[in-house]
Amino acid sequence: PSLDAFIAGLPKAELHLHIEGSLEPELMFALAQRNRIALPFKSVEEVRAAYEFSNLQDFLDIYYQGADVLRTEQDFHDLAKAYFDRAHADSVRHAEIFFDPQTHTDRGIPMSVVMDGLTSGMKAAEAEYGLTSKLILCFLRHLDEDAAFATLKAAEPFLDRLTGVGLDSSEVGHPPSKFTRVFDAAGALGLKKVAHAGEEGPPEYVHEALDILKVDRIDHGNRSLEDAHLTSRLARLGMTLTVCPLSNLKLCVVTDMAQHPIRTMLNKGLRATLNSDDPAYFGGYVNDNYRAVAASGLVDRDDLITLARNSFLGSFLGDAEVFRHL
Ligand code: HPA
Numbered sequence: 001p002s003l004d005a006f007i008a009g010l011p012k013a014e015l016h017l018h019i020e021g022s023l024e025p026e027l028m029f030a031l032a033q034r035n036r037i038a039l040p041f042k043s044v045e046e047v048r049a050a051y052e053f054s055n056l057q058d059f060l061d062i063y064y065q066g067a068d069v070l071r072t073e074q075d076f077h078d079l080a081k082a083y084f085d086r087a088h089a090d091s092v093r094h095a096e097i098f099f100d101p102q103t104h105t106d107r108g109i110p111m112s113v114v115m116d117g118l119t120s121g122m123k124a125a126e127a128e129y130g131l132t133s134k135l136i137l138c139f140l141r142h143l144d145e146d147a148a149f150a151t152l153k154a155a156e157p158f159l160d161r162l163t164g165v166g167l168d169s170s171e172v173g174h175p176p177s178k179f180t181r182v183f184d185a186a187g188a189l190g191l192k193k194v195a196h197a198g199e200e201g202p203p204e205y206v207h208e209a210l211d212i213l214k215v216d217r218i219d220h221g222n223r224s225l226e227d228a229h230l231t232s233r234l235a236r237l238g239m240t241l242t243v244c245p246l247s248n249l250k251l252c253v254v255t256d257m258a259q260h261p262i263r264t265m266l267n268k269g270l271r272a273t274l275n276s277d278d279p280a281y282f283g284g285y286v287n288d289n290y291r292a293v294a295a296s297g298l299v300d301r302d303d304l305i306t307l308a309r310n311s312f313l314g315s316f317l318g319d320a321e322v323f324r325h326l
């Protein structure tokens, strides 16, 4: 097959996807209309034109603003189902999706509305496509530890629908160690743990995520490569990195795709995966990310198979389910 057809048909898991970041401008307008909310944009084109970012914070400001149209259980259902429709078209067989409850509960949306809408979208995707999914609750790291604890408490009634906790939002100045106790509490509840680290923050934050938060995966992890000991430690651990090439390009974490660290990561034996992060904002879903690194000449077809295999190996599926996909 052509390279495009090869990527399109390659079964894969997606492990780094913020569901609020899959809100396409068309759905944003539809929900604004349904909920009678005035948007600061006149058209879908105007929204897309605003998606020019020079760093993570630039993006976060507009991303939190976009999420304001999400009000009802139906909104969260529609958001999730729209993502799963796109993921299914990209041969995604399993997805572990992040959500940011604080973005919603701080606007007065009850946790139950968010949870019920997202989980009904997940159920619909499994029924329609056999696409399985898991939910990871992310704490906003620019907010304080007390707020994270309150969020964990508000999520406890829904524990059976959660697989793990994560850490996202503004990285620099908000090290993993700020959330030591809340991650300990989440671990005691039986939840898996992941954290964004080494996207804009230094290798030291990746060390903290491993040593202090005891994470099961690192989200992004790009800057780990600046530290040779950390790099070999990640390789030795078989630690999964959920890498997001188009996100890295849009947020100026890399200057051009040919400079992306994915090649070095594979050369160093790191268990890297490819993911879309916030596809509606970064110009592509997971297959666009596979195509972008392939087109830049960084990876060949064998590497693409390795990356897809890593996505199942790095998932929180049980062994029997992982083997079913390999
Ligand atoms: N980094 C940090 N926070 C985020 C991201 C990201 O890439 N996407 C959505 N929230």
Ligand code: ZN
Pocket: 016, 018, 168, 196, 219, 277
């Ligand atoms: Zn992310």
